[in-house]
Amino acid sequence: MVLKVFFPSCCSSADSGILIGRWISEQNSAVILAVVHFPFIPVQVKQYLGEVQRVTKVSVSVLGSWSNSKQEKEESLSEFLEDLGTIFCHEPWIQISKEGDSKFWSCSTLQKHSKNPQEEEIILVYYDQRKVMLSHLHPPLDTAGQRAEDASKLSAIFDTVARSQVLFMTDRYDEGPVKLTHWQSDGVEASIIVELLKQASVPACMLLTLLLSLVSGICRSRVLKLWPLSFLWSKLSTCEQLGHRLQHLQVISSNKKAQNHNQLMRKANIFVSLLIDVALGILLMSWLYRKNRIGHLADTLIPVADHVAEELQDLLQWLMGAPAGLKMNRALDQVLGRFFLYHIHLWISYIHLLSPFIEMILWYVGLSACLGLTVALCILSDIIALLTFHIYCFYVYGARLYCLKIYGLSSLWRLFRGKKWNVLRQRVDSCSYDLDQLFIGTxxxxxxxFLLPTTALYYLVFTLLRLLVVIVQGLIHLLVDLIDSLPLYSLILRLCRSYRLAAGVKFRVLEQQDGKPLRLLMQINPLSYGAVVQTYRLPTYSCYPRDSWASLCKKLFLGELIYPWKHKGDKQN
Incomplete structure (x- = not known):
């Protein structure tokens, strides 16, 4: 059999002593966690390991002895280390020694209590204890096959080191009965700034929780559930984004400790995303209020709206004539054209009525950018929706009229074939019609x-205009979703400390000689950027169309209304 010994590289220069760690019998592996060097009392070592095992729930024990012959040159040392195997009673008893100035190491096992001792091939694997403890091993995306089995074996090693964090909290300056050598032997790694932020975060989270509870109470009040306010809250993307960010703030300010790594990363990703979003919003706000850009924007908004209205009027005049040489129904063409021209006239009057207040409205709207760039983008989307409301009305009118004619023609076509639609059973049944019904149906x-081409042309033109507006709003929503869902903290962690997000390990041969144990160096393979985004992507409030392209084309052909950027929970009429 092959015995795998995982030895921390930080202990390679430790004084002689005993090896403590965890024995994984399923893998025939030993994970060395620290070296207890002389002098020590075996009873105190056992008591200390029992306390560590009680806290960490890891079966930590003495696995063998460590001899650094460069520092210890007594001949009786090796015999003393062998005798320790009878005190701590572990099978097999691992003996690792460093041979002076030689680059080769010796590693052997003793099986005193075994009746049939077998020679085992030993592989000595070096690992960086700090990186392994701080990293999180991610399971492979393909959970079937040999990769999943190898990942489960590696996870046992990573989990052993991570759960033994209490063992690494003692350094050589502690006045305790047991002196350990591990990755924090020279001092516990800490940051004064981080500790101060931890202390300051407690009252800040309490204050934020109080404010959020007040805001949540106002949002859940019955006043906001009245018809106009509830309708606006469900239709305006700004309200949806504010509600989404409110949920994020509640997650951040929660007093509950993260139960696992995924919850911790979710909190960190939300915090960094919110921080960067607000920073970008403040930059946008500072840019808007410099050099009177708000005033320039208000001055250009009215001419742009007038230009769009003039273009629509020219388009309607073209449709009321002979568009592309097509012969339309004159009466219906004039009725529809004048109807839409009247709506454009109302829209221009509405815009000019608001023109004295537009600069003031934009000035106050610009202040909302301090809530985040996503809120500003959602406000921009709502402004576009309000400024193009007449185009939406044209699309609805044309779609309803076109849909009415399509369904009327399909119903009358069934009449010619002696069929009818059974509403109760939702199917087409046979039916006999008399002569008067057939005559009226004809x-x-x-x-x-004969009226369908005129209606279809108006429907086609206004549908294209509506799709143009929807594409612009869709791009804005995609940008908002990107900012909301992108795991920025995970990506920064992958860029700066790639070992924290481990996808697996790779081994490099350090030493290979006949009669000597194979010495390997275990290195962490970081998670790819695509896998980081896929694993830690944050959920968003908006969703993409649930319909396929074939279904969307069918709805466009039949004249059914399409809402490409609906929110979850909305119902389509």
Whole structure:
């Protein structure tokens, strides 16, 4: 059998002593965690290990002895280290020694209590204890096959080191009965700034929790559930984004400790995303209020709206004539054209009525950028929706009229074939019609068929205009979703400290000689950037169309209304 000994590289220069760690019998592996060097009392070592095992829930024990012959040259030392195996009683008893100035190491095992001792091939694996303890091993995306089995074996090693953090909190300056050598032997790694931030975060989180509870109480009040306010809250993307950020603030300010690594990373990603979002919003706000850019924007908004209205009027005049040489129904063409022209006239009057207040409105709207860039983008999307409301009305009118004619023609076509739609059973059944019904159906079918090209042309034009507006709003929503869902903290962690997000390990041969143990160096393979985004991506409030492209094309052909950027929980009429 092959015995694998995972030895921390920080202990290679430790004084002679005993090896403490965890024995994993399923893998025939030993994970060395620290070296207890002389002098020590075996009873005190056992008591200390029992206390560590009680706290960490890891079966820590004495696994063998460590001899640094460069520092210890007594001949009786090796015999004394062998005798320790009878005191601590571990099978097999691992003996690791460093041979003076030689680069080769010796590693052997003793099995005093075994009746049939077998020679084992030993592989000595070096690992960076600090990196392994701070890293989190991610399971492979493909959970089937040999990779999943190897990942489960590695996770036992990573989990052993991570759960033994209490063991690494003692350094050589502590006045205790046991002197240990591990990655924090020279002093516990800490930061004064981090500790001060931890102390300051407690009252800050309490204050933030109080404010959020007040805001949540106001949001849950019955006043906001009245029809106009509830309708606006569900339709405006700004309100949805504010509610989404409110949930993020509640997660950050929660007093509950993260139960696992994923919850901790989610909190950190939300905090960094919120911080960067607010920073970008403040930069945008500072840019808007410099050099009177708000005033320039307000001055250009009215001419742009007038230009759009003039272009729509020219388009309607073109449709009321002979567009592309097509012969339309003159009466219906004039009725529809004048109807839409009247709406444009109302829209221009509405815009000019608001023109004295637009600069003031934009000035106050610009202040909302301090809540974050995503809030400012959502406000921009809502402003576009309000400024193009007349185009949306044209699309709805054209779609409803076109849909009415399509369904009327399909119903009358079933009449010619002696069929009808059974509403109760939701199917087409046979039906017999008399002569009067067939005559009236023929007249209606002829009228609808000859009026269909005129209606279809108006529907096509306004649908294209509506899709243009939807594409612009869709790009804005994609940018908002990108900022909301991008795990920025995980990406920064992957860039600066890639070992913290481990996808696996790789081994490099350090020493290989006949009669000597194979010495390997275990290095951490970081998680790829794509896997980081896929693993830690934050959920967003908006969702993409649930319909396929075929279903969307079918709805466009039948004239059904399409809401490409609906929110979760909304119902489509």
């Amino acid at each position: 007249l209606l079918f002829t009228i609808l068929l």
